Amino acid sequence: MTGVGWRTRARVAGILSGSAAIGAVLVLALLPTTSLASQLSVASVTNCSVGTEPWGAAYDPVNHEVYVPNFDSSSVTVLKGTCTVVKTVKLHSGSYPSSAAFDPLNNDVYVTDLNLNQVYVFSNTKLVLTIKDPSFDGPRGIVFDPLEPAMLVTNWLGDTVSVIGPTNTVVFVLPVGDGPIGIDYDQYWSTINVVNSVSDNVTVFNAFTLGLIGSVPVGGEPLGVAFDIVDELDYVTDYATNNITLISYTSVAGSISGFDEPGYLTWSQAALGLFVPNAATGAVSVVSGLSIVKTYSTADGSLYAAYDEFNDDVYVSNLDTNSVYIIS
Secondary structure, eight states: OOSHHHHHHHHHHTOOOOTTOHHHHHHHHHSOOOOSOOOBOOSOEEEEEOSSSBOBOEEETTTTEEEEEETTTTEEEEEETTTEEEEEEEOOTTOOEEEEEEETTTTEEEEEETTTTEEEEEETTEEEEEEEOTTOSSEEEEEEETTTTEEEEEETTTTEEEEEOTTSSEEEEEEOSSSEEEEEEETTTTEEEEEETTTTEEEEEETTTOOEEEEEEOSSSEEEEEEETTTTEEEEEETTTTEEEEEETTEEEEEEEOOSSBOBOEEETTTTEEEEEBTTTOEEEEEETTEEEEEEEOOTTEEEEEEETTTTEEEEEETTTTEEEEEO
């Protein structure tokens, strides 16, 4: 499914990718939800121009660079620090680069192409390989599984996850729910969580064997998922119902309300919290536990976030302004 109609549907849909003991989970579930009416921070927010319609960026910890896929200009912009453009790499005609992820085994960055059904491999800002496989069907989200080890790619149109092994070939394919999009690795439970945006649930796999563990129901049209290493929970943004669902293994551990089209969140080690873009307002909420502790102001259309652990900056991709907002 390609063309303008497909892109419109994808944009509107929001694609536009021991402390967890039972007692602790029950306490979290009983706590009240919070609202977005928290204080506005005056910390530095830099507007950095990139390509057209930037999507899910990724940080390269070896070269301290951030790779930004530009969905509507068929390119990837490589940034360093506060808005230094290292390079812009033009991709194949008709490509829709979607999400990026870093592979620590080979120190390369992988970028999914939702339209041409392929995955690009970058090494030191150079495009060194294009991976093609029949299993790719709207490849969208991507994450590194350190226990397999492999790069896992969600196929939004195929309702599967492709597993790319160390030799950069697809070694097997996992069936999931409808419209898989976001994906993360939970280092506490050693699980892989796949967010299914159409069936409104999360498929959970064992990260070592990739065997199916179960599924968890979440809110409407879930998009992103990220692991919080402090409370050892996975946070799932529910775009259509304006909340976040907290997951512990295969159980719902709580929820947070008061968002406005929450997108793809990222964990910040410096803030010890999760940065959550709100696409409808441009607010970027900082969530700690079950509380929104701070908000930053960007612009309507902010949907994706990535964390630069070297500078402790958060990069927020904005689809409407063709820019990345860097929160320092």
